[in-house]
Amino acid sequence: MAFVAIAHPYQPSGWITVPNVEKNSHVQYLGKFAVTRYNEQKKAYLEFIQVTKAQVLDRGTEHYTYKLVIKVHDGYAVKLFKSEVFQDLSAPGQSPVLNLGYFIPLARCRDQYLSFRDLNELEIQIGMKKTPSEPEFEYEI
Numbered sequence: 001m002a003f004v005a006i007a008h009p010y011q012p013s014g015w016i017t018v019p020n021v022e023k024n025s026h027v028q029y030l031g032k033f034a035v036t037r038y039n040e041q042k043k044a045y046l047e048f049i050q051v052t053k054a055q056v057l058d059r060g061t062e063h064y065t066y067k068l069v070i071k072v073h074d075g076y077a078v079k080l081f082k083s084e085v086f087q088d089l090s091a092p093g094q095s096p097v098l099n100l101g102y103f104i105p106l107a108r109c110r111d112q113y114l115s116f117r118d119l120n121e122l123e124i125q126i127g128m129k130k131t132p133s134e135p136e137f138e139y140e141i
Contacts, residue, residue, distance in 0.1 A: 014057065014058065015055045015056070015057055015058075015067070016055060016056050016057075016058055017053075017054070017055050018054040018055065018056055021051055021052065021053060021054045022050060022051075022052070024051075024054070027051050027054045027066070027068070028050060028051055030051070030054075030066055030068060030085045030087070030098070031048060031050065031051035031068055031070045031083070032048045033085065033098050033100075034068060034070060034081075034083040034085055034100055034103055035047075035048040035070060035072055035081075035103075036048075037100040037103075038081075038083075038100065038103040041100075045074075045075075046072040046073065046074055046079075046081075047072060047073040047074075048070070048072055049070075049071040049072055049073060049078070050070075050071050051068050051069065051070050051071075052069050052070070052071050052080070053068070053069040054066060054067065054068050054069070055067045061090075062088065062089040062090040063086070063087070063088050063089070063090065064086070064087040064089070065084060065085070065086055065087075065101075066084065066085045066086075066087065067082070067083070067084055068082070068083045068084070068085065069081070069082060069083075069106060070082075070083055079105060079106075080105070080106035081103055081104060081105055081106060082102075082103075082104055082105075082106050083100070083101070083102065083103045083104075084100075084101030084102050085098060085099070085100060085101065086098070086099040086100075086101055
């Protein structure tokens with residue numbers, strides 16, 4: 001009895017949401033890299049807090065593209081930024097090459113990355129917005 005192995009070409013699956021992003025040390029490292037590189041390029045003083053949402057583009061190669069939503073301190077304010085980081089693993093025995101694609105405030109790009117519903121849920125999760133059940137104002141009589 002003979003067995004025949006049939007090879008199927010790899011089918012990239014497109015953008016994949018990274019689960020448990022808060023505990024994923026690699027994604028958090030990429031977020032720190034994005035903030036550091038932005039600070040160097042723009043002479044800014046943003047302080048990395050955490051990556052709150054991430055997607056990775058699975059191209060089936062050693063080149064990966066990450067879309068990140070990053071929470072930072074800007075002075076006393078907490079802000080969200082959208083970033084894209086390119087990772088190249090093609091040089092064997094060397095550390096990955098990272099490049100920053102863009103780093104922009106999330107308020108300017110709501111329709112490009114997250115749906116409005118996702119953005120509202122994200123703002124509620126990280127404490128930037130009250131849940132719909134919470135009253136906007138409390139009156140003390």
